Amino acid sequence: MVDLNLDKTTGGEVRELLLQLLGSTFALYLKTLGIHWNVKGGNFHGIHMWTDEQYESLQDDVDAIGERIVQLGGRAPATFEEMSHLSQVQLVREFRDTSAMLRALADDHALLVRLARKISQLAASASDSGTTSLLDSFIQSHEKLIWMLSKSIE
Numbered sequence: 829m830v831d832l833n834l835d836k837t838t839g840g841e842v843r844e845l846l847l848q849l850l851g852s853t854f855a856l857y858l859k860t861l862g863i864h865w866n867v868k869g870g871n872f873h874g875i876h877m878w879t880d881e882q883y884e885s886l887q888d889d890v891d892a893i894g895e896r897i898v899q900l901g902g903r904a905p906a907t908f909e910e911m912s913h914l915s916q917v918q919l920v921r922e923f924r925d926t927s928a929m930l931r932a933l934a935d936d937h938a939l940l941v942r943l944a945r946k947i948s949q950l951a952a953s954a955s956d957s958g959t960t961s962l963l964d965s966f967i968q969s970h971e972k973l974i975w976m977l978s979k980s981i982e
């Protein structure tokens with residue numbers, strides 16, 4: 829494989845953190861899918877359709893992060909066990925109500941943004957602009973979703 833010529837030490841740290849972002853994004857994908865399936869009540873249609881968009885977007889994120897890990901010389905995990913071990917997002921069996929669902933999603937997207945910012949800064953210090961540009965657009969789209977989720981439960 830062609831060497832991307834990135835700083836080996838920082839590059840290794842970036843890869844390790846990207847693995848955490850992968851696991852966390854995968855868990856949020858699963859959580860969003862669960863809400864898409866199990867939402868009920870007066871807002872059913874709106875939330876069902878909205879979470880459809882959200883989990884598709886999270887699926888694209890999972891793919892892009894996994895591919896970036898491999899481009900950086902790592903191995904992208906694809907077992908539930910590894911994903912669960914890497915994730916910082918807590919999965920829950922049931923939510924009290926629709927507001928609790930949306931609040932949990934907003935909090936989890938904020939967690940992803942914090943992690944992505946940390947990785948982006950580290951990647952910038954290693955001149956890894958491939959990773960920073962990927963994460964910058966990731967941060968932008970997740971911040972937009974945090975805004976929309978937060979406004980919908982005000």
Ligand SMILES: [Fe+2]
Pocket residue numbers: 864880
């Ligand atoms: Fe569906």
